[in-house]
Amino acid sequence: MPLHEAHAQGFVVIVLFFRINCPLSLAVGLPQLERLRHRYRELPVRFLxxxxxxxxxxxxxxxxxQAFMAAHAFSFPVCMDRPGTHWPIPKTMHNFGVAATPTLLILDQSGHERFRHTGRVSDCSVGAGTCRLIADELERVLRPSPPPSCGDMHGRATGTRRQPHCRDA
Structure with missing residues (x-):
């Protein structure tokens, strides 16, 4: 699922920038993304x-x-970055301001970056950030709208002035 479709459907998106010949990507980044994908498969989260x-x-x-991913039993989608005009940084890496691999990003339901970490990061940190975004969105969606104005404690519509009480003499 492309990023823009995931955001349009209200998903948090976890993106991992990696290189096949990066030892830390192989030892840490890719296995972590697979673990997270399995752990949060029931939540509105997409992985790329x-x-x-x-x-x-x-x-x-x-x-x-594709052959590498299949040989290592990684089941999340992979995109190929293209060479950019800012060689040696590829196009998507440059667009996201990523300078090294592995770099993990968490994008909120609107596509805004909310978390970034290069190198090792704990599953708990990623999970906490992801769940916080999901909880914030649920709170926003489920928040009751304010009740209609019922007036002040005397039954007068709010914003009206009390008329002075006059008696006939």
Whole structure:
């Protein structure tokens, strides 16, 4: 599911920027994304990995990356980043301001970045940030609208002035 579709449907999106030849991506980032995907599969969260190549030597074909993902039993979708005009930083990495891999981002239901971490980050930190965004959205959706104005304690419509009491003499 593309990012814009996930946001349109109100999902939190967890994005991992990785490189196949990055030892930390292989040892930490990709396995973590798979664990999180299984742990939060019942929640309105979507997962996406973006494979980036920062040098011409590390470029891989989509077929190579698919074979790698299948060999390691990773089940989340992967996008291939394209070379950008800011070489050696690929286009999507540049657009998100990502300078290293692995970098994990959490995007809220509107597509705004709410969390970013490069390198190792605990599952608890990612889970807490994700659940907070889900809870905030549920609170917003379920928040009761304010009751209609019933007036002040004397039954007068709010915003009206009390007329002076006059007696005939």
């Amino acid at each position: 990995a973006v494979h980036s190549s920062c040098t011409r030597e590390e470029r891989r074909s989509a077929r190579d990356v």
